[in-house]
Amino acid sequence: MAAPRTAGRTGAAVAAAGVLLALAGPYAPGAAAAAPEPETPCTAGTGPYQRELEEHLGRPVDGVQSVQDCEAVRAFQRENGITPADGYPDAATHRTVLVVTARPAPNAAGDCPVREHRVTCVDMDRQLLWVQRGSRILFPPVPIRTGRDFQETRPGWHEVYWRSKDHVSTLYGSPMPYAQFFDGGQALHGTPDSLYGNGGSAGCVNLAEADAARLWELLTEGDAVYVWGTRPGTED
Incomplete structure (x- = not known):
C-alpha cells in the first residue's frame, strides 16, 4: 500500500530543514550581540556656568x-x-x-502681557522667545540672541509688518532666513551662527534656523511682538 501523500511532503520538509540547519551552522545564543562599548571617562574641566x-x-x-x-x-x-x-x-x-x-510655564512671572490674540514674547533677561494666546502656549520657549550694547533690541509693543523668507541684510550682507520684521530694521530671524558666542546681535532677535522656520509657519503680518528686559552683559 502506498504511503499517504502528506507524509511524503512532510518528509521533504524535514529534509529541507536539515539542509538549512547544516548550512546555518551551530546555534550559539548571544553570539551575534556585540559587546557594549565601555563608557569613556568624563574629563572636561570647570566651565563658565x-x-x-x-x-x-x-x-x-x-x-x-x-x-x-x-x-x-x-x-x-x-x-x-x-x-x-x-x-x-x-x-x-x-x-x-x-x-x-521655563518650558512648563514660561510666563509664570507674568512679564509678557496676556491677550486674546497671539503675542510673541521676547524675554531679553533670560534670552528666550515663546508665543502665547491668552494663557495657552502656542510655541514653547526657545533660546534667542538679542542686541548688543548700542544696538539693543528695542523693548515694548511691536507688530510684524513685513516677512521675507530668504532675506539678506542690506547693511551687512549676511543671510537672515525666515525674517519677520517688527520694528524698523529689527526682525525675528534665523542665523547659521551660534547663539551663544560673539556677543549680541545688531538689534535683531536671532533664533536657531530650525526654530525660525517653525516660527515662520505660525506667525503672519499683523501679529503682536512684545519685548522686555535686558540682555545679560549689556548696560541697563
Whole structure:
C-alpha cells in the first residue's frame, strides 16, 4: 500500500530543514550581540556656568568640576541633544537649562502681557522667545540672541509688518532666513551662527534656523511682538 501523500511532503520538509540547519551552522545564543562599548571617562574641566549647572543637576554647588559633575552634565547634554556632549558646563548647556526650566510655564512671572490674540514674547533677561494666546502656549520657549550694547533690541509693543523668507541684510550682507520684521530694521530671524558666542546681535532677535522656520509657519503680518528686559552683559 502506498504511503499517504502528506507524509511524503512532510518528509521533504524535514529534509529541507536539515539542509538549512547544516548550512546555518551551530546555534550559539548571544553570539551575534556585540559587546557594549565601555563608557569613556568624563574629563572636561570647570566651565563658565559651573555653579548654575551644579545647582540645576542637584550637585554640590562649589564651582569646581568633579568627575561626578562632569558625568551629570554630560548626561544632561545627551538627553537634550547638545553637541558635543562632553560634560563641559558651557553657555549652550546653561541656555538649554533655562529653556528646560521655563518650558512648563514660561510666563509664570507674568512679564509678557496676556491677550486674546497671539503675542510673541521676547524675554531679553533670560534670552528666550515663546508665543502665547491668552494663557495657552502656542510655541514653547526657545533660546534667542538679542542686541548688543548700542544696538539693543528695542523693548515694548511691536507688530510684524513685513516677512521675507530668504532675506539678506542690506547693511551687512549676511543671510537672515525666515525674517519677520517688527520694528524698523529689527526682525525675528534665523542665523547659521551660534547663539551663544560673539556677543549680541545688531538689534535683531536671532533664533536657531530650525526654530525660525517653525516660527515662520505660525506667525503672519499683523501679529503682536512684545519685548522686555535686558540682555545679560549689556548696560541697563
